[in-house]
Amino acid sequence: MTKIVLLLCFLLGLLLLAQARDHHRKIEFYELERGDFKLNLTNYGATIISLTTPDKHGKPADIVLGYDSIDSYENDKSYFGALIGRVANRIAGAKFTLDGKTYQLPANDHGNTLHGGSRGFSDVVWSVESHKKHSHITFTYNSYENEQGFPGKLKVKVTYMLIGAHELAVKMIAKPVDKATPVNLAQHTYWNLGGHNSGDILSHIVQIFGSHITAVDKLLIPTGEIISVKGTPYDFLEPKKVATYIHELPDLYDMNYVLDKSFQNHLSKVAVVRDPVSGRKMELWSNQLGVQFYTSGQLNATKGKDGAIYHKFAAIALETQGFPDSVNHPYFPTQIVKPGETYEHIMVYRFTAH
Numbered sequence: 627m628t629k630i631v632l633l634l635c636f637l638l639g640l641l642l643l644a645q646a647r648d649h650h651r652k653i654e655f656y657e658l659e660r661g662d663f664k665l666n667l668t669n670y671g672a673t674i675i676s677l678t679t680p681d682k683h684g685k686p687a688d689i690v691l692g693y694d695s696i697d698s699y700e701n702d703k704s705y706f707g708a709l710i711g712r713v714a715n716r717i718a719g720a721k722f723t724l725d726g727k728t729y730q731l732p733a734n735d736h737g738n739t740l741h742g743g744s745r746g747f748s749d750v751v752w753s754v755e756s757h758k759k760h761s762h763i764t765f766t767y768n769s770y771e772n773e774q775g776f777p778g779k780l781k782v783k784v785t786y787m788l789i790g791a792h793e794l795a796v797k798m799i800a801k802p803v804d805k806a807t808p809v810n811l812a813q814h815t816y817w818n819l820g821g822h823n824s825g826d827i828l829s830h831i832v833q834i835f836g837s838h839i840t841a842v843d844k845l846l847i848p849t850g851e852i853i854s855v856k857g858t859p860y861d862f863l864e865p866k867k868v869a870t871y872i873h874e875l876p877d878l879y880d881m882n883y884v885l886d887k888s889f890q891n892h893l894s895k896v897a898v899v900r901d902p903v904s905g906r907k908m909e910l911w912s913n914q915l916g917v918q919f920y921t922s923g924q925l926n927a928t929k930g931k932d933g934a935i936y937h938k939f940a941a942i943a944l945e946t947q948g949f950p951d952s953v954n955h956p957y958f959p960t961q962i963v964k965p966g967e968t969y970e971h972i973m974v975y976r977f978t979a980h
């Protein structure tokens with residue numbers, strides 16, 4: 627009897643210890659490396675801090691905007707390199723109704739919810755489930771019931787994996803534990819293919835395989851209309867310079883494209899970005915239905931790594947995702963995931979230079 631009690635006490639102790647560890651996880655840095663292709667990541671926000679890859683002369687440069695210190699990541703308002711959730715992009719009025727219940731969320735963006743609320747997955751410390759420098763790193767996070775107002779518990783797992791000489795795959799998995807919940811994860815790296823400190827991306831050439839966009843109002847909330855890009859400044863069906871339409875759209879882009887996919891849930895090409903100066907090219911593939919094309923119009927003298935100052939148009943973000951504010955648009959593809967179901971989001975980045 628005493629033995630059993632002792633054993634139970636021991637097990638309880640282990641459990642408490644594990645939990646305490648869970649709440650005081652250390653913020654650390656982790657490298658991935660294959661030859662001249664290198665990443666630096668942190669478990670704060672499951673964030674990509676840097677990605678180094680060669681240009682057409684074989685000269686490496688870090689092509690990801692970021693900061694020198696974790697303090698800066700904690701105070702960051704731009705989501706540099708971070709993993710976004712529970713629901714990326716905007717939710718109108720900071721609320722939604724599911725199974726007859728209305729959920730109130732933090733209104734952190736002009737009365738709406740942006741990128742999971744005021745302290746989303748980009749601002750929590752993740753656990754590291756496994757890390758092999760020459761192959762992958764897997765971060766996990768257990769989101770608790772009512773975290774940022776969202777229903778039920780959610781188990782999240784994100785793996786960054788080296789899959790080719792200059793190829794990175796990102797696999798995001800989420801499983802609701804006890805309640806149906808909206809899930810829309812996104813990876814929010816800011817890319818400048820000339821190097822993070824090389825100026826603006828206005829002469830980068832972009833192609834986006836989406837012939838429609840989800841039209842939005844002034845606060846970037848979808849109106850519900852899905853409109854063709856033909857004859858608009860949003861047409862990147864053929865490769866074009868980012869700045870092509872700068873006279874029509876002085877702040878350029880922050881828009882969700884509806885991707886032209888033949889099959890849902892299959893990997894398809896999302897976008898290609900090329901920098902004519904360095905010769906670097908980035909191809910992005912994903913299984914998602916949409917991609918947010920953002921050209922950093924809101925950056926304003928942000929102090930970055932190695933003394934860099936990031937101005938407006940310093941980078942491009944291509945966040946594959948479900949459509950913004952889907953929870954409030956019954957005609958948009960649903961983002962509700964139920965217990966027993968698995969959300970799976972895959973991205974593949976392929977870098978070349980010539």
Ligand SMILES: *[C@@H]1O[C@H](CO)[C@@H](O)[C@H](O)[C@H]1NC(C)=O
Binds near residue numbers: 655657675693694695
């Ligand atoms: C990773 O980034 C952090 C924060 O900028 C830095 O302190 C650390 O030295 C970097 N590690 C490598 C290997 O570059």
Ligand SMILES: *[C@@H]1O[C@H](CO)[C@@H](O)[C@H](O)[C@H]1NC(C)=O
Binds near residue numbers: 926927
């Ligand atoms: C950029 O920041 C400066 C200093 O805080 C401010 O005066 C200026 O209005 C800002 N510019 C924009 C476009 O927000």
